[in-house]
Amino acid sequence: MGRAHRLSRALVASVPLVVLGVIFLYPFALLAVEAFARPGGGYGFGTFAAILAGHAFRDALFATLRIALTATATCLVLGSALALLIRFVAFPGARALGRLVDVYLAFPSFLVALSLTFLYGNSGLVRSLWTSALGLPAVDASRSFLYGFWGVVLAEVTYYTPFVMRPVLAALEVIDRAQLEVASGLGERPWGVLRRVVFPELVPALIAGGSLCLLLTMNEFGIILVMGVKDVITLPMMIYGKAIDEFDYPAASAVAICNVALSLGLNFTYRQSLERAPR
Amino acid sequence: MSELIHSRGARRLLAGAGMIVTAIVFGLPLLTLILASIAGEWTRALPSTLTVAHLRAALGGAQRAALWHSLATGLVATIVALVLGAWGALASRRYPAPVRRGIDALFLMPVAIPSVSIGLALLVAFSHPPLLLNGTVVLVVITHVVLITAYAYTSAQAGIARLPPSVEEMAGSLGAAPSRVLVRVTLPLLLPHLRAAAALGLALSMGELGATIMIYPPGWITAPVEIFSLTDRGSLFAGAAVSVWLLATTFAALRLLDRRRSPRRVALERRRSGA
Amino acid sequence: MAESPRATSGHDRAPPRIRVHALSVRYGDHLALDRVDLSVAAGEVVVLLGESGSGKTTLLRAIAGFTEPTAGRIHLGSTDVTDAPPHARGLGLVVQNYALFPHLRVAENVAFGLRARKRPRPQIERTVARFLEMTGMASHARRYPHELSGGQQQRVAIARALAIEPPALLLDEPLSALDAPLRADMLDELRRLHAELPQTAIVYVTHDQTEAIAIGHRIVLLNAGRIVADGVPRDLHDTPPNRYTAEFFGQANLLPVRVLEGTADARADRNRIAARIADRTIWARGSADAPRSGAALLCVRPHDLRIEETQAQTPDGNHLDGIVRSAQWLGATQRVVVEAGPSTIRVDRPASEALPTPGARVRVSFSADCAVVLADR
CATH class of the missing domain: 3.40.50.300 (P-loop containing nucleotide triphosphate hydrolases)
Structure with a gap:
């Protein structure tokens, strides 16, 4: 192998890295430039300082975290409950649900928001049922819960629960049924078997599924946009608003830098927890 | 199945609960969306008339264009992402472990980043010279490539990890040139994994909204953007109709690409198990 | 235990x-x-x-x-x-x-x-x-x-x-x-x-x-x-009660026999049954639910059988004549397969004895205490 040969191989190997550098790293470098640029020339933390001083950013950060944490906690509870039911109680539709979990990743999240609008929206199915079919007095004319915090949480729970179910189902699959039998043979009640034998085996899957869920709910945008939520502004929504509605690219870039740092930090923790998880 | 819950009554109760929760949380939204796409008038609890007008309208004019734009963007972006991802995965295995971890991180990073930020970064970067792509279809494709290359990369990596040991060296020792080994041995063995990555990438691209909405040019509105602008204007049923077509197209593309038991895959699996 | x-x-x-x-x-x-x-x-x-x-x-x-x-x-x-x-x-x-x-x-x-x-x-x-x-x-x-x-x-x-x-x-x-x-x-x-x-x-x-x-x-x-x-x-x-048990425990020889009616009662004190096999009458113990007459199985373990000269006297007259099909040395024992009429009989003997030649005529004998008549189930 000559020098020239090795050089050409290195060049060939670096092509995808160069491409990714141009279409991914370069944009983020320019994003940083935009965020740090001072209007008069030069660089500084001016834009950041202005953003961080305002209430909008802090509100958006808290809204993002609140929604993501609430949705993730609900996903964890609902996802493990459904996974346990699929595994231990064969109910009609359980198999279909188990398979649905695998393709869920591929469908766009914002469609859930649209569906829920028809279901629970201002003129949705549930409200109409309430007033017309059941003959009950109309709920006060205010907007449905759907267009606030709980609507976003509901939509995110609907969409992201499978992301918890998948690893939990996989973990349940490898639990030795003899262990469950021995445990109940030793006198442990079903709830105790669940708590003392099944749950410890699920912990790594719950950590993995929960972290992924948290990351994705923090980054979620389509659901909130399509649902038309006005009073809940998350970080992605704030970026969108600053850039598209206000044309304030420096501010949008600064918020985006903060959001990216938050997400990458979370992702790093997630990867670490995956590596530390046994088996 | 009954190793945990021995009482039949409790099993039935839990089965009922599972069914109801599944129906309400997962079944009902999908059904409602489909129902909305064929609803003529929907002022009471259920639509009073049904119609295919929305579905038919969604196959014409701006909406058909949007579906086509999504499909075309998805196909092109998927192919580019596959090349990029497979190339990257094949190249990265030649590097020492620390370098490889760095390359992994680079390829996987876009998955962790909010799509809106990716859209904004691309918008900011390509509105400046030297790469002035703002307002072009190319920028839409680039955006989607950035978003889905990670999946192609991980799939290709998984395939490489499962390559039969030393099969490439064997081909090389039989006198095949490196390029021939790649085309005749390595890539065919990776094909099932790339196929799965293609299916996932296409589906993700066709449903992408967060980044696309930041950078789409007026002449290249994709289906998700169209759905958003329809519903934002209050045309909910039309939005539902486009959604149903988008889901149908995505699903068909998935089935076409990710057939679990394509003849080629069966042959490969057989060869691998040595039967 | x-x-x-x-x-x-x-x-x-x-x-x-x-x-x-x-x-x-x-x-x-x-x-x-x-x-x-x-x-x-x-x-x-x-x-x-x-x-x-x-x-x-x-x-x-x-x-x-x-x-x-x-x-x-x-x-x-x-x-x-x-x-x-x-x-x-x-x-x-x-x-x-x-x-x-x-x-x-x-x-x-x-x-x-x-x-x-x-x-x-x-x-x-x-x-x-x-x-x-x-x-x-x-x-x-x-x-x-x-x-x-x-x-x-x-x-x-x-x-x-x-x-x-x-x-x-x-x-x-x-x-x-x-x-x-x-x-x-x-x-x-x-x-x-x-x-x-x-x-x-x-x-x-x-x-x-x-x-x-x-x-x-x-x-x-x-x-x-x-x-x-x-x-x-x-x-x-x-004393296996039936065929399945006899087959499950060790490789017993199971030979079809006809129990002679009345013999079970006649010598009930010693629990002996007379049965016909080929053209001979042999004596054996009866298992708990052995048939009182008609078709049954005679169960004899290979190591309870002896190989004798063709004219040798045998206790109770329990013997069958046949031809050696094969004889194989197995270390501590030897396994001789004898064909006696329609039955094939396996015999295990100590290796110290002379290995019979295939084709030789021999007499296979056994004590009535080691043989059991049982139902063919």
Whole structure:
């Protein structure tokens, strides 16, 4: 192998890295430039300082975290409950649900928001049922819960629960049924078997599924946009608003830098927890 | 199945609960969306008339264009992402472990980043010279490539990890040139994994909204953007109709690409198990 | 365990630890257990023996409460537990792959059942220590299951089952995951443990007849969901009640015979039956339900047969004449195959004797005490 040969191989190997550098790293470098640029020339933390001083950013950060944490906690509870039911109680539709979990990743999240609008929206199915079919007095004319915090949480729970179910189902699959039998043979009640034998085996899957869920709910945008939520502004929504509605690219870039740092930090923790998880 | 819950009554109760929760949380939204796409008038609890007008309208004019734009963007972006991802995965295995971890991180990073930020970064970067792509279809494709290359990369990596040991060296020792080994041995063995990555990438691209909405040019509105602008204007049923077509197209593309038991895959699996 | 515990325990009045009455289990079209009766006394070791699919594991799982019977009752002591969930039965269970809880240390595994019973902590610690000591695992109390060898894991599984001090211990193929030398050690170990806990009843499922003979006070042989034999190992070996049992224990010669009517009664005091085979009358013992007349089987073990000169006198006149087909030296013994009329007879003799030549005419003889007439079932 000559020098020239090795050089050409290195060049060939670096092509995808160069491409990714141009279409991914370069944009983020320019994003940083935009965020740090001072209007008069030069660089500084001016834009950041202005953003961080305002209430909008802090509100958006808290809204993002609140929604993501609430949705993730609900996903964890609902996802493990459904996974346990699929595994231990064969109910009609359980198999279909188990398979649905695998393709869920591929469908766009914002469609859930649209569906829920028809279901629970201002003129949705549930409200109409309430007033017309059941003959009950109309709920006060205010907007449905759907267009606030709980609507976003509901939509995110609907969409992201499978992301918890998948690893939990996989973990349940490898639990030795003899262990469950021995445990109940030793006198442990079903709830105790669940708590003392099944749950410890699920912990790594719950950590993995929960972290992924948290990351994705923090980054979620389509659901909130399509649902038309006005009073809940998350970080992605704030970026969108600053850039598209206000044309304030420096501010949008600064918020985006903060959001990216938050997400990458979370992702790093997630990867670490995956590596530390046994088996 | 009954190793945990021995009482039949409790099993039935839990089965009922599972069914109801599944129906309400997962079944009902999908059904409602489909129902909305064929609803003529929907002022009471259920639509009073049904119609295919929305579905038919969604196959014409701006909406058909949007579906086509999504499909075309998805196909092109998927192919580019596959090349990029497979190339990257094949190249990265030649590097020492620390370098490889760095390359992994680079390829996987876009998955962790909010799509809106990716859209904004691309918008900011390509509105400046030297790469002035703002307002072009190319920028839409680039955006989607950035978003889905990670999946192609991980799939290709998984395939490489499962390559039969030393099969490439064997081909090389039989006198095949490196390029021939790649085309005749390595890539065919990776094909099932790339196929799965293609299916996932296409589906993700066709449903992408967060980044696309930041950078789409007026002449290249994709289906998700169209759905958003329809519903934002209050045309909910039309939005539902486009959604149903988008889901149908995505699903068909998935089935076409990710057939679990394509003849080629069966042959490969057989060869691998040595039967 | 040569002696049956009944002779020593003196608990004849107490209800059996386990009583199974007319138990049937049906899976769809398949009848896995067909009206099975079984009773296990305190201190008794009962082996459920049979091929895979014979129903032995189904019977054990029904007793443990994991398989719902289609019909019949199960009693533990005087309590009917047919409809009780497994956790209410209090039986110790040991399975083939040990099923230790991977996230718990050895001592925590052994404490599992006691904690489920909410026993006070000092008592748990005492009991755990006692059974770890008894199984020789005390020095491994802080280890995790994956740090143990197969044999050690099995000891922990046994300690865990014994720690709840169950009235009966159920063992499902407990040694089949171990290799042969370790299996012999564990059998010794199980016998020793039982000697320390003489009141514990044991139900032991296996497909291996040497294991069954080594550990069982009683062997219950199952085939196709039914009990085909139930008795002391020695009796089942020496006087098999039917063809299946005779074939399962050792490679008995089974020769078709016709029982001569009336002979069973005539010499009833010595339990002898006369039967015709080829053109000879031979004498043999009769098994419990041997037919009184007509077609039956004569069972003689290969090592109970002798090869003689063609004109030799034989006791009771029990002999068959035939031609040597093959003769093979097997180390300590030799195996001679003799064709006598329609029957092929296998004979095992000491290697010290001269190896017969194939084709030679010989007389195969046997004592009436070593031959059993049994029903052809």
